[in-house]
Amino acid sequence: MSDPAPKLWIKIRLAGGEIGPGKITLLKRVAEHHSIAAAARSMGMSYRRAWLLLDEINKICGESLVETFSGGHARGGARLTPLGEKVVVLFDRASDQAEAGAAEAMAALRQLLSSKGG
């Protein structure tokens, strides 16, 4: 079937800009890979683009969500700050809560469009 159900996703607008699934995924990949370069690669993104996005996220939140560290098995790398970890958790929670809350309207929209090829 080429007719997947309508899918809801959220963005959160803060004073300094917006945070959406793309930026949150980048943060998760940094946490996973301990490296901005590897996180960028895993998303098919240039290092420069990833760095600029992370700089933007830090500015939006008023404090760093990613920090670099030196030493360890891989001569250092990058990781989320405690604030970064909390923002990722709260974004995911907001996303889940929004999807659950909007279930009724989304079901109605799915029914409305299901016969139209949307």
Next chain:
Amino acid sequence: MSDPAPKLWIKIRLAGGEIGPGKITLLKRVAEHHSIAAAARSMGMSYRRAWLLLDEINKICGESLVETFSGGHARGGARLTPLGEKVVVLFDRASDQAEAGAAEAMAALRQLLSSKGG
């Protein structure tokens, strides 16, 4: 205060593309102004851009959400189809429901970032 509360907004992904607040606002403006040109102007958008967006929305939904008509007081114009009116209503409802559903996580995010200048 330069620290407005975090604001959640939604997009809905369908098989053929995404519908978000921008496209929905354009539909509302067409309904209000009975004119694609006037709707575009009211959003600071070129006629061409508005036309392309409406064409995209129609394709996404598999059926026209806007139709032109001739005659009447202004030598014709544009209006929403019944499907267009329903999509606008359901998008707004999904948006309201999502915001209500995510209230807890958004409050936690607000509290987390309130001291950071976010």
